Amino acid sequence: MPLENVNFLVVEDSPTMRQLISFSLKRFKNARIIEAVDGVDALKKLSGPEKIDLILTDINMPVMDGLKLVSLVRQNATLRNIPIIIITTEGAEEDRERGLALGANAYISKPIQSSHLIKTISELLAV
Amino acid sequence: MTEERAEKFLELFNKGKEFTEELLRENQRLRYRLASLETESTAGFDEEVSRLRAEVQQLTEENRRIAQRFKEVEEENKDFANRYIEVEEQNNNLANLYVASYQLHSTLDFREVIQIVQEIVINLIGAESFAILLLDEKTNELKTIASEGEDVMPGIETLSTRLGDGVLGSVAKTGESYYINQDMEGGKVTLEKPLAAVPLKIKEHVIGLVVIYKLLQQKDSFSAVDYELFSLLAAHAATAIFSSKLYSQSERKLNTIQSFLDLLTTTS
Numbered sequence: 001m002p003l004e005n006v007n008f009l010v011v012e013d014s015p016t017m018r019q020l021i022s023f024s025l026k027r028f029k030n031a032r033i034i035e036a037v038d039g040v041d042a043l044k045k046l047s048g049p050e051k052i053d054l055i056l057t058d059i060n061m062p063v064m065d066g067l068k069l070v071s072l073v074r075q076n077a078t079l080r081n082i083p084i085i086i087i088t089t090e091g092a093e094e095d096r097e098r099g100l101a102l103g104a105n106a107y108i109s110k111p112i113q114s115s116h117l118i119k120t121i122s123e124l125l126a127v
Numbered sequence: 128m129t130e131e132r133a134e135k136f137l138e139l140f141n142k143g144k145e146f147t148e149e150l151l152r153e154n155q156r157l158r159y160r161l162a163s164l165e166t167e168s169t170a171g172f173d174e175e176v177s178r179l180r181a182e183v184q185q186l187t188e189e190n191r192r193i194a195q196r197f198k199e200v201e202e203e204n205k206d207f208a209n210r211y212i213e214v215e216e217q218n219n220n221l222a223n224l225y226v227a228s229y230q231l232h233s234t235l236d237f238r239e240v241i242q243i244v245q246e247i248v249i250n251l252i253g254a255e256s257f258a259i260l261l262l263d264e265k266t267n268e269l270k271t272i273a274s275e276g277e278d279v280m281p282g283i284e285t286l287s288t289r290l291g292d293g294v295l296g297s298v299a300k301t302g303e304s305y306y307i308n309q310d311m312e313g314g315k316v317t318l319e320k321p322l323a324a325v326p327l328k329i330k331e332h333v334i335g336l337v338v339i340y341k342l343l344q345q346k347d348s349f350s351a352v353d354y355e356l357f358s359l360l361a362a363h364a365a366t367a368i369f370s371s372k373l374y375s376q377s378e379r380k381l382n383t384i385q386s387f388l389d390l391l392t393t394t395s
Contacts, residue, residue, distance in 0.1 A: 015233075016246040020226045089249060091345030109345040111253040114219040115212075 003125050004029045007050055011035075011042040011057035011069060012087075017110075021056055021087065024114040028121075039064025043072065052082055054121060059088040059099070067102055074103035083124040087112060220352040223251050224359055231363045237371040241273045244364045248337060249275060252353050256341040258283040261368070262290065262299060262334055269299055269336060280340040282318050298324040299333050304357060306349070316340055323349070325357045327365035334365050 008025050010033055012018045022033045034050060036042035038061040046052055055073065059066040066086055073079045083106075086099045091109040099107045106120045230243045241259060248254045256276025260269040267290040274283045291300045298305045305324040307316065316322055322342065327335040337360055342348070 014246045014250060016226060016230045016243060017250045019230065020222060020251070023222045023226060089253075089255075089343055091343055110250050110343070111223075111346070114222060115215045 003122060005032075006030075006053045006125065007032045007034065009034050009036060009042060009045055009052045009055045011037075011039065011055065011061070011066065013037050013058065013061040017058065017087075020112070021117070024112075024117050025121075027114075027118055038062055039066065039069035039072075042069055046073070046079055046082075052079075054125060055082055055084045056087055057084065059086060059090055059095070067099065070099065070102045070104050085117075085120060085124070087117075220355060223352055224355060227251060227356060227359055228363050231367040235371050235374040237368070237375050240364075240367045240371045244337065244360065244368070245273055245275060247356065247360065247364075248339070252339070252349075252356055253343045253346040254339045254341070255343045256280045256283065257337065257339045258286055260286060260288075260295070260299075260336045260338060269295060272335075276341060280316075280318065283338075283340060286318065286338070293319045294321070295319070295324055295336060295338060298326050299336055302326050302328050302331060302333050304361070323357070325361055327368065328361055329365050329369055334369055337364070 006028050008031060010018055010021050010025070012021065012035070018035050022035070025031050025033050032050070034045050034052070036045050039057075040063050042055070042057065043064075046055075055069075057066040057069055066088065070084055070086070073082060073084065080103075084104045085106045085108060086104045087108045087110060088095070088099075089110045096107045096109075105124050108117060108120060227247045230247070231240065234240060234243070244259055248257050254275070256279040258271045258274040261272050262269050269286070269288050269290065271284055271286040274286075277284050286295070288295045290296055294305055304326065305321075307320065307322050318340075321338045321340050323339040325337045325339075326333045327337065337357075
């Protein structure tokens with residue numbers, strides 16, 4: 001079944017990457033993309049009126065990094081069930097394990113392949 | 128009395144004889160009927176067998192045709208699947224190129240443009256260590272203005288080379304991109320011999336270089352879209368850098384003139 005009306009939160013300090021990820025997410029019908037530039041900004045958006053269905057976050061960001069964000073979201077009773085995908089340049093196996101251990105549902109290394117991102121999101125939201 | 132008995136016996140004998148003859152006739156008639164039925168049924172059976180044989184042959188032929196068509200459709204399916212993957216890849220590549228070009232021309236701030244070039248090289252190409260060099264036209268020297276991954280390739284933050292000297296100098300002079308030949312040069316990357324050096328040029332005029340020393344650990348080699356991105360960077364990054372430089376220069380000049388005019392108006 002095609003995914004529709006999904007609210008995505010894209011947490012990325014690089015405008016280029018934010019635009020590229022948003023570009024890929026537009027493949028989902030009526031997708032709403034909310035952008036945040038770091039972890040603190042993301043938490044603000046998460047506490048807003050918009051219900052977020054999936055979070056895509058970078059790791060290396062100023063103010064608050066992606067790993068801290070993942071850990072805080074998982075500790076929050078109302079947010080803990082939101083699926084999280086980490087998208088990062090950190091491609092080492094130990095980084096992946098650390099991200100997943102903190103509670104991320106998927107870990108994608110940059111440069112991203114749009115088709116891979118779409119497949120990962122579809123699998124996470126289909127459950 | 129004896130005659131009477133003989134007559135009765137004869138009468139009985141005659142009746143028996145008639146009955147026997149009748150039985151024999153009936154027997155013959157039945158035999159004949161049986162024989163004709165047997166002939167009829169054999170002929171019908173043979174006919175049915177040949178009809179069924181023809182039908183089996185027809186079905187076998189049809190089955191063979193369907194199997195052949197199935198094979199063809201399967202091949203077509205594989206072809207479509209491959210085409211789909213190609214289109215997906217192409218779509219991905221176009222998105223990368225679109226975003227890169229869009230971002231490069233989204234600002235006139237020199238530092239921002241350089242930051243965007245860095246983002247493209249890190250996030251879209253997947254480079255871990257690289258430098259952006261600009262050509263000083265007065266001294267004909269190429270100098271690093273931004274770099275990343277200094278820990279991997281110490282010295283990239285202070286690279287400096289003259290136009291025409293070494294790999295970097297000759298890329299800037301000829302305007303031809305350089306990619307290391309892994310087989311010929313053993314893949315040994317040095318400050319002077321990077322993985323790739325791409326000239327930033329406006330038409331044939333080179334204004335600088337993007338020099339890549341190391342890719343991210345999850346990336347083995349450059350892909351087809353990377354070469355497209357290099358071509359895009361060569362032209363679009365150059366114009367974006369050049370126009371942002373011109374803009375900041377004109378801003379500076381404008382500010383100086385404005386201050387001068389202010390000074391004149393206040394003193395007069």
